[in-house]
Amino acid sequence: MRVFYVLLSLLALALPWIGLYPVFLMKLLCFAMFACAYNLLLGYGRMLSFGHAAFFGFAAYVASWLVTAHGAGPAGAVLSGMAVAAVLGMIFGGLAIRRRGIYFAMITLALGQLVYFVCLEAPFTGGENGLQGVPRGTLLGVLPLRSDRVMYYLVLAIFAAVFLFIRRVVHSPFGHVLRAIRENEARAISLGYDINRYKLLAFVLSAALAGLAGSLNSLVLGFATLSDVQQSTSGEVILMTLLGGTGTFFGPVVGAAIVVTLQEYLSDVVGGWVTAIIGVIFVACVLSFRRGIVGEVVALRRRRGQPRAAGPPEPA
């Protein structure tokens, strides 16, 4: 497994030089981060949030606004976006965790929609026009980010950091308790754990990392628009996680890569049918492909009796 990761990292480092469009790659990485953050909640916490775009998109707006209206540097903007997303996560999480399962999903859905409408009306977001022409600036006053290649390596580094961080969290005592709650809530309570606190913390972490992805994405593309907070974006991240494999580390990355690539290149071929095709993939996943791609791969390897090396954990 380690070999696989090393090879992949080398490939990732080389990608812009092979001729792939760096902006597309960065968008892919940001969404992969978003999906990984989402997986923390869904795969490891079994909480299906339907409004996660709120964190991604609102952080994007905050970061973009700080850069355009207040001349903030990229580091400050991204960190602020992340912080705001965390606070939002605390508020939403606090409300949503009061209910379970389906109710939780519906509450997050409605709260996500609330954020959408706030972004539509609030003066600082520019409404339908969004915030445009967001410059990337210079990182910590030292590294100018205008070049797509330079920005790519920065995004790649942040992605790697997020990925490793999530691994750390899942393998930490906190992560173990979270998984215990996922398996059997009643038993976890009987063992004396304050499950609401754990769930809320998972929610806040997930929201903060989603916010990080969103802020970064807005700097990459140079704008923050309503698409970032739209319901469809929430749906997309669910699909990415599901398709890739919930409860696996690499699943969301694979899922994000597939969905972003599909949207980018399929729309040139089939135009507007992309949404419907994504819907079909969704349905197929739910019906017969619930472990997702990486999940299936892991299960296949297990069935073949191969020794499980250090790597992705058991699927959800």
Place this chain on the structure above:
Amino acid sequence: MSTVLGIPVPVILGQLTLGLVNGSFYALLSLGLAVIFGLMGVVNFAHGAFYTLGAFAALLGLQYLGINYWLALLLAPLAVGVLGVLVERLLLRHLYGLDPLYGLLLTFGLALIVEGSFHQVFGASGQSYPVPDSLAGALNLHFMFLPLYRAWVILASVLVCFGTWFVIERTRLGATLRAATENAPLLQAFGVNVPLLVAASYGGGVALAALAGVLASPVVLVNSHMGNELVIVVFAVVVIGGMGSILGSIVSGLVLGLIEGLTKVVYPEASNIVVFVIMALVLVLRPAGLFGRE
């Protein structure tokens, strides 16, 4: 002109009336959702898609088959209901043993398929469906001109809603349905064909959505997004009313429509989010919903 808090009364009454029209749609749709959830435990994310389907069925029926509005009111829900039964039998049935979240995700995927396909074929901007001649014209209510058709919408929705409530709560058929939620295997042991009942409830629930769609066609433009935009608000309504409570969803729908109308007078920018804010409040104060029983 008399005023309340500085706002002329005719203005308030006008927006309240329009709010009642919107509330009728909320009530009809949340009723369908409540029926499906109460009887099957499935949160039908595709509810908006079936609403859209109902509207398109009416539109296309008129354009290609010459089916007039009144026939469409009958046929569209029927057709969509049959489609619903097929969806339940072919797709949803496979997920019953699993985490109910999968049912939610499946219906979400279905909604995407419907919306995406219709968007591609018909474009995003809507097509207009003509108001039937017998309902053309407007009522001069002094504080506003209310198109006769919208008055009909209110009447029809209230009738259908309370009719459905009556069937479920007060008839034998309804009792059987309710028994199926309580204890399906036992009911099956009594010889009732429970799978058929479940399929029929799903079909019935989405037929209600399609009926709302037909009712909506002359009011809003028939477009691919009409359902999905509406259904999120309806979910909030159902959470407020209490999932599974039929009466709760009807009353909440109507009342929330009125509140939305009032907000448009007092603070128009907030009218989009007032339902969600109320939902948040209800969750804090009374998580089971106003009429819910948990």
Place this chain on the structure above:
Amino acid sequence: MTVSRWTSALGSAFLAASPCMAYAAGEPVVIGDIDDTSGVYADVEGAGGVEAINMAIADFGGTVLGRKITVLSADHQNKPDIGASKFREWADQQRLNLLLGGSNTGVNIAMSKVAGAKKVPFIVIGAGGASLTNEDCTAYSVHYVYDTTALANGTATAMINAGGKTWFYLTADYAFGTQLQSAASKVVETHGGKNLGAVRVPLGAADFSSFLLQAQASGAQVLGLANAGTDFSNSLKAANEFGITRTMKPAALLAFLTDIHSLGLKTAQGLYLTTGFYWDLNEETRAFAKRFFAKMNREPTMDHAGAYSATLTYLKAVKAAGTTDSDKVMAHLKKDKINDMFAKGGYIRADGAMIHEMYVMQVKTPQESKYPWDYYKLIRKMSGEDAFGPITGLCPLAPK
């Protein structure tokens, strides 16, 4: 022989000195069109716009500077992020030489930022927001067909002269609507009228009823419709349905031929509107319209005619400059005069605005209309300077 030795010497010197030119000789000139082809503004330009561009290329001869011309087109779905991303991708990956911007001011503002960053000539056809040549101007943007200032100067003035002194606006809630509302409000105030208020409506709203009630409650004489496309036709229809038009006169601040066609003369008669082109104006416009009709089965709107003219103007500028280098082409665009069926004596100002004649029209009654698409009668012509107003100084490229 001496001649051939000279030519071969010249030829090899040429090849040796400029390898880039030899490479560029084969490279096509890429023209892009990003527009709303499936939403609220799909009929205003849409597929007809691409057709008009192709007509212009054919009329120009099919090639410029010996290079083929290719056309790319995409749907921005009224989302600024899609428009901007597509433009950036074409600029980075497809060596885009010119972008024509379709409807939706918000998207065009986003795209103009990309034009400035990537230094690609950007001619706005379908959008109206005057900020494109003011706060949002760039050295590479041109605003070609019409703008909110001209619309207000034409239509609002006509309505005020017809007795509409007090105004209430139904405004599409994005850059275009707000800019149109503010332009109209200025005109109303200058002429001694009063602006009683406005209500902001989401783009593509399905139901206008509650907004219209708010408008009626204001008691204004004029209902200023600061929207366009299907938003315009639907809000007008709803205003009729709710009896609003009994007490308020609707002002069609932006209406295209296609809107009037879909509304029908019975509903639209008497409306004042401002346009940059009308198919039935003179022999030249009729000739263009005839060719357009043969392909699209309907008469062209000002956007279609504008797309044709803009493409032609660009190709002429490239020929005159001898290169597709953006700065050189822009210099020619801002220098040369434009004379074709769309504009006579038109010119592009320092801030990017294409100054040309605009026409205030009134929609005919069903009795006055003698043949299909005979919808407008000319009320008055506005010179370009009158229509687009003086330089405001808000664009750094064109100080006052």
